[in-house]
Amino acid sequence: MTATQLNWEFDGTSRIPFEVYTSEELHRVELDRFFYRRHWCYVGLEAEIPNPGDFVRTVVGERSVIVIRDQAGDVNVVENVCAHRGMQFCRARHGTTTGFVCPYHQWRYNLQGDLRGVPFRAGVKERDETHGGMPEDFANADHGLTRLKVARRGGVVFASFDHDVEPLEEFLGPTILGYFDRLFNGRELTLLGYNRQRIPGNWKLMMENIKDPYHPGLLHTWFVTFGLWRADNKSQLRMDDHFRHAAMISTRGNAGKTGEATSQVSSFKEDMKLHDPSQIDVVPEAWWGGPSVVMLTIFPSIIFQQQVNSVSTRQIQPNGHGSFDFVWTHFGFADDTEEMTARRLRQANLFGPAGYVSADDGEVIEFSQQAFETKASQAIAEMGGREVGDTEHMVTETLIRGMYHYWRTVMEAAE
């Protein structure tokens, strides 16, 4: 199964063949073309590694990497694979260190990933003889850890195995960059904590889910009932020139009953009142500049969430074609009041693997994958037409079509 063998009805991307979700072969190509080449992947927040020597272990695609703050304060990203016999030597998920030692034979690396020590490299002397040692032409410089290119912006760290990747700003494009900078505007971030979930579905389904403004007002009762997100909210959809990244921008509007956005919407609960309304005690923040929700999908690896006062990053970590880990990092800002921190934590009840408006997203992805695995058919993404383009409303699946437009461009290319 290669990408050019797929059959796209209408020749656009409004009808998506199930094979894009089920082929392990295509998945291998996706890893290569989207995660390992020509793209920036999210690897963490600087707030996770505030001090020299701090590191976190994460992945780019399916490859294990370590994100390290070095003594100079720079951030380095290296692959967690020993240059000797290939071990994933770093087992801690985070920590602080002055260098790395692979335990198997104690090859030592500095915080830049340079090979700094090979035991018995010059052999072991016994009387006048020297036993063993590495070949003469063995140069430490050739055997460092694989180092990734790094980009930092606003406290967020991206990395790429591809040192020819375009600059992050060009990768994002001006429109998306604007929304990125709105959230990460240079303020110091504070780390609130993690949630992790393994979702048994193709990783692109999560991108689709967050590029799908059609579902929140239907699937998520809390959104529609409390007016946090629904069809009649003022909103925009924006993409980069390649249609790979997107921003869904929305401003909290009506709560309660108001015509089409709630009539015939079975998830709308007219009489629903929270027993404890503090869970949606939204307080607008100056930096919002209007929108109460901006969901940014940066293809292929990361979603940046601002949902009223809850802000987080959501990283996609694929495990084969049919599963991915979804890692939520909630954060705040150094200048948050205690009340605001408490509010962000309280609103976190809406998100994550148990959240009121997120737990079911994982579920629908799982049930979609289940169907895809059983038959050759196609998904239909034709709300708002069959074309791709920015809109001033949410009644459309255009961002999904956009993503597959980009997917086809890259996956069908010769290379």
Next chain:
Amino acid sequence: MTATQLNWEFDGTSRIPFEVYTSEELHRVELDRFFYRRHWCYVGLEAEIPNPGDFVRTVVGERSVIVIRDQAGDVNVVENVCAHRGMQFCRARHGTTTGFVCPYHQWRYNLQGDLRGVPFRAGVKERDETHGGMPEDFANADHGLTRLKVARRGGVVFASFDHDVEPLEEFLGPTILGYFDRLFNGRELTLLGYNRQRIPGNWKLMMENIKDPYHPGLLHTWFVTFGLWRADNKSQLRMDDHFRHAAMISTRGNAGKTGEATSQVSSFKEDMKLHDPSQIDVVPEAWWGGPSVVMLTIFPSIIFQQQVNSVSTRQIQPNGHGSFDFVWTHFGFADDTEEMTARRLRQANLFGPAGYVSADDGEVIEFSQQAFETKASQAIAEMGGREVGDTEHMVTETLIRGMYHYWRTVMEAAE
């Protein structure tokens, strides 16, 4: 691996290459040719959905389907895959409803599977503008759930994805139909309950097991010792013209020791007496018309069991080439006395995943598959010769040879 590449010694089907059990590629073809085309698969009993709106979720092959009694009393079978973006929307295993709503975007279907509602199909009006909506040429009629052809007979429901499938009666053929009608003779059925087991072996091994009258008198002590089923019982084996379906018919005969059927049979326990004989307190029923056991295998999906007073359906639900779920539905008849119901339930101790004469069938299938996965070899099914044909005795593996005769015909065809 294609079916024509297999090597069948003697060119018949008395020596079965292990690859028929171990190839995932062949399994995909089997699903297509046996489960999804030109065959009827069992999907349930009408007694499971007595009232309008009642439904049960089950599978045809590996595809999820819903069996629904509609308001008119008809039975519909639809595939559990949303026409929008493909979700398996129905999560309940059974229930009662007036229609189906896919929770992701609330597309609505009626009990016939017709698409009845698409939220925001005509877009959302804001002032004078209409936002979004489905394309003009989008017709609900084109986007119903996949509907299966349905056949009902004697309270049993069959379905087929193939609307050109021959009528159920022709599919069964007159001989097998006769035995089917003996059990399901129009009486109202009552549902006694379910047993479920996951057997790590190729699904055909269960068909073989129930087409194998050679083993019951050897593997199953209770059968041979209490004369319920053994080599010297009066019996017949019958097949349809294609040799795909079969009936094993037997009449309880000798218990105790009697020559060849017990001598040299290590499972025969001459001294065995039940501490509580009520477990085999068999009471003949008028409808038996003689035989105390009729085991019907209807290829590829279902086994109908009458073993003295215990009657059940046993559905095969494949999970890849090396595993299947085996679902037992025990039933009775509306005119059963309380004593008879109690007796059927008591005799159920012999069957199912813990039953005295069934638990070990699952075990032998597992251990067979284990061997098949390790080497290229062949099974030998030559008891009673190498030919295929009906017999008046049980000392034969002819039904197995018959099934593979049919398998070869279908699997080796060009198509």
Next chain:
Amino acid sequence: MTATQLNWEFDGTSRIPFEVYTSEELHRVELDRFFYRRHWCYVGLEAEIPNPGDFVRTVVGERSVIVIRDQAGDVNVVENVCAHRGMQFCRARHGTTTGFVCPYHQWRYNLQGDLRGVPFRAGVKERDETHGGMPEDFANADHGLTRLKVARRGGVVFASFDHDVEPLEEFLGPTILGYFDRLFNGRELTLLGYNRQRIPGNWKLMMENIKDPYHPGLLHTWFVTFGLWRADNKSQLRMDDHFRHAAMISTRGNAGKTGEATSQVSSFKEDMKLHDPSQIDVVPEAWWGGPSVVMLTIFPSIIFQQQVNSVSTRQIQPNGHGSFDFVWTHFGFADDTEEMTARRLRQANLFGPAGYVSADDGEVIEFSQQAFETKASQAIAEMGGREVGDTEHMVTETLIRGMYHYWRTVMEAAE
């Protein structure tokens, strides 16, 4: 992926492509060429089956076999696959019997694996008629269990599916045979017990691990700190002519701090003292003839361990390309004193899945495989150069290079 498609940098075997660990296709070929043809595999100790009728169930490669002591005292090895319909009939892991009966249809085999009984082979007589039975040309002699060739030496049992395999002594070659005979010198062995672990890595990684004298003095604190095994011990490395088998021979030398073998070695703990020194209360034994450690790797299936007073066999049982079971059989000698038995058992704390110098070997293998699965790269085994040859020291990876030299010879051959 075939072996000839692999790219070996420098054209030798000092740089090992990760594909040798990750290709399921290559693994199938390895099973065939290394485990099932032209090689002897370890199947157990005679001490496990001291009496006639005793048997143990084990595997050769991934195929289940039974090792049986027959009435004449000979040792037979047969495949645990019924000649009828292929069941792995033997479920006990060990036992004593007079023959084998497959429970499915009670085909009976004697301790040599000959088919001795087929129920209803001649059919069942009813009045004057004979029903069923096997075909006239069915000969029991053609349907015994698959029998393996057996070699016994010094109390150790090897088997091969390949009856044309060279004699065991030639297979081992004179050098390795010498070390084999040193350990198994004809004394009666006593069975102390088993340890079992499932290691999620390619089976060859365990061979590498025991052909790698570079790591023990670095990874294993106990070895280096107590001088049991480290870079400055007097030692030899020896191979057979094919470089497939190897002996690592070492004599306990310095404990404590002594130059290169401990300087820069982070696992060396100068101050470490055991709270209970009895765990390394080594008592030299006469048969050692000097060396305190001899680790023998007999390709592909077995490692023979003498580590001071602890002696064991370690069998490799592959499960696909990415996992193997590692079975430890600890033994002693019939003339051991009680104190010596207690000592062997006490020193066993160093070995096995929880042992001070072994638990981490399983770990490093797991973490290596994890990396291999994520990328195409190569392991570097260049300590001591890029050539293959015996040495008088341990500062080398020559045995690993040797093993892959042999691997290439066999795997790249046309056949």
Next chain:
Amino acid sequence: MTISFEDWFSITQFYARYASIVDAGDWDLWPELFTDDCVYRLQPRENHERGLPLATLAFTSRAMLLDRVYGIKETLFHDPYYQRHIISSPIVQRTTSDQWECEANYAIFRTKLSDTTTVFNVGRSFDTIVRGENGLRFSRRECIYDSEMIPNAIIYPV
């Protein structure tokens, strides 16, 4: 609900002994833990909750337990396995001086020879324990299991 410590201790010991016996494979001791006219049922939660009467095993006398033991030992061909019960502290729902109605969650782990351990069967037992001259016995033990998709076969007592 009050109960004396002696009774509570006896009940905990009785459950522990039950687990001990069925996990050690002492099949002959198993029926000794039941009264002559006991009821032992093993039923999927589905049937239980829907009021469907079918059980996977339904024994209505100690005699039937004896038959089961014979089946395990002599007639049911099966792969040998270890089972291991973890039984939670029971809730005592009703009590008279010599009878307790208890419920307890359980989890059973299965280990086949040379294979890893898996979750085999979890559920809840609804038990009536009576005191006789030889100590406590079950007069009723109904195990309603969540693990409806049985991993092939259940041979040994739950």
Next chain:
Amino acid sequence: MTISFEDWFSITQFYARYASIVDAGDWDLWPELFTDDCVYRLQPRENHERGLPLATLAFTSRAMLLDRVYGIKETLFHDPYYQRHIISSPIVQRTTSDQWECEANYAIFRTKLSDTTTVFNVGRSFDTIVRGENGLRFSRRECIYDSEMIPNAIIYPV
């Protein structure tokens, strides 16, 4: 640490009843086991041990539990599943006459319809139990879970 048998028995029964209710799916009864101003938290061990405040669920009143029940029953679309708790005997860390601080290991098994049972969530609860007029209640229940990689979603109460 001393405690009367009556109190100990009450505590064991309280834990058993908690398990019984959340495993039977009697959602409406669940908030009844808590005080009005209770704290209920479900937090990955990682956040707990690193001092990171984020919880997977953080409820600070019984009212929020009632909202959760509404969510489970009405607003959270999810695959139905059985859950089964095994709660170890608690350790009683501190006690006053009407209040006990307990800790207990727990394991929860999940069974989806027609699928095999899996280990869903294991961890340890840090609980404060108080005696009120209607019996025992949690004024605090913090479940710190090892199973940080959640198998898709957690819907029902741990």
Next chain:
Amino acid sequence: MTISFEDWFSITQFYARYASIVDAGDWDLWPELFTDDCVYRLQPRENHERGLPLATLAFTSRAMLLDRVYGIKETLFHDPYYQRHIISSPIVQRTTSDQWECEANYAIFRTKLSDTTTVFNVGRSFDTIVRGENGLRFSRRECIYDSEMIPNAIIYPV
């Protein structure tokens, strides 16, 4: 078998504390739960039942436990993991005033960082608990495990 409530309570708390310590990774506290001349053994059921003496770990003094702690902390390279014990209510087989011979089923769940939880090791412990001046201690703890096919390595105490 009789026992006072105080003793029974102490025993349940002792087991709970054992689990608490080994699950929290408080390795230094672990040897404190044993007497100086204790026996700690971890043995596959296979060897135990066949009378084969080999154990996976065989310690015959508290000093060896201290060495194990040093091994865990300093010398044994391994993947960090969480472990979680569920220990059933023990059966008290024999008792004198200051000594109890108990047996308990246990299940240990392992969770590696960012991975799902699995059943790691299940079995039964055969324990002798003695009362000293500093409370209860094991003078013997023999863990006989069903999970003979160890998932790679066992590093932490069972």
